[in-house]
Amino acid sequence: MEAGCGGGYMCVARRRPAQLSTMSAVLRAVVLLSAAGALLADVNVMKDVTLGFGQALDKCRQESQLSEEKMEEFFHFWRDDFKFEHRELGCAIQCMSRHFNLLTDSSRMHHENTEKFIQSFPNGQVIARQMVELIHGCEKQHDLKEDHCWRILHVAECFKQACVDRGIAPTMEMMITEFIME
Template sequence: MVIVLKMALCWVVLTLVLAAGEMEATSEESIIMSRIAATIGKAFEGCREETQLAPEIMKEWHQLWDYDLDVGAHREIGCTVICMGHKNALLDDDNTVHGDRMLDYIRTYENGDDLANKVVEEYSNCDKQYKDIEDDCSRVIKSFACFKTDVKKAGFAAYADMIKDMLEEQ
């Protein structure tokens, strides 16, 4: 009986150690995602003015990653995201993500190599779901809303509070 309890305790400890290691990797990827979002977010103010995004809809860029905000319900946010994507050279002329440029962009971040492929894959999967929406602003924000949900499930979503702090430091 004692041997069985010791073995069970070993399995519990091993499971906790493995889970902690997985959480640490997830946290690192979320931090990288937050850095990426903050860097892209530098273009927010100019794009918000350019697209006339009302402050009542979204006052600050970090709110896009707030899971209480239903971004998919706001076409106007999609227009602002398109503007920001172009200012960061991440979109093609047809307002779709340029996969190779996105990969290269994310790889410029420390430890971004593994994350780059995941981000492009997740976004591409979401983009395919909404490819039939003709209005670019609506398509982009629906794709982003899907992406935001999927990266949260996958464990590498950006942290809204961290993005806010990074933007305030700049």
Template structure:
């Protein structure tokens, strides 16, 4: 029996590519400019500072398109997020760890009036934790794969 094990960075690349498939739809819906698209393209670059509120809005929009949010409180839908991760190569343990990281980041940033700013803060927290685990996908590979799928 052949068992294929994906590296964590490879899984994160697959997750990112699928997640980003909604970027054009959300860009049109939210009418965001090139500066936000630049932030989205550079999301995994550790040295790149995510600063725009609208980036948080884009992340919320894309998450909602993938049914990853509990809309009532703008929090991650744990079961759907777990299934999303597993559908893109994560094993049960990694999927659980990803959901736990997101949940921990959400707890650090309690709900506030501006859901986009909170989403941006949670996303930055998530990115930092993924980098600390050395799971962040290579931006060069990620962009090359996204370009070939267009």
């Protein structure tokens, strides 16, 4: 502390430019680390939601006529090269969504139930609203498709891309690590 300075905000005004520059750099680093921590929390919540949602896959495999091979593919949902081209995957997502009561009678997202489902995971409240908004935006883009399985598949593709664009998609490394640990 400078001599004769009581420690108040006036002391800052008397500091040399080099000291102010250092303080500014430290403040920027703290802000960036906080943002990175929040982003990592979002990614971890997304990982947890994905794993929780995926628990219904085995129950829905037969109903959606998903082959063992396609079921294996499903575990690679977050890979960059995942293909959204098989109707059965959309049917499986529909079945899984119904299993958790996340769809209305018209096979559209039930906003309140979906938000509660996401909030049921540790720190889910952090991204629940954002996820519901992303899914809803994707539903609006594909609302005219009459076949529910195809529509839901395209909504899932849109949602995945929106998550990737916002940096909240879990990496395959995270997902594989979690699979191994379970």
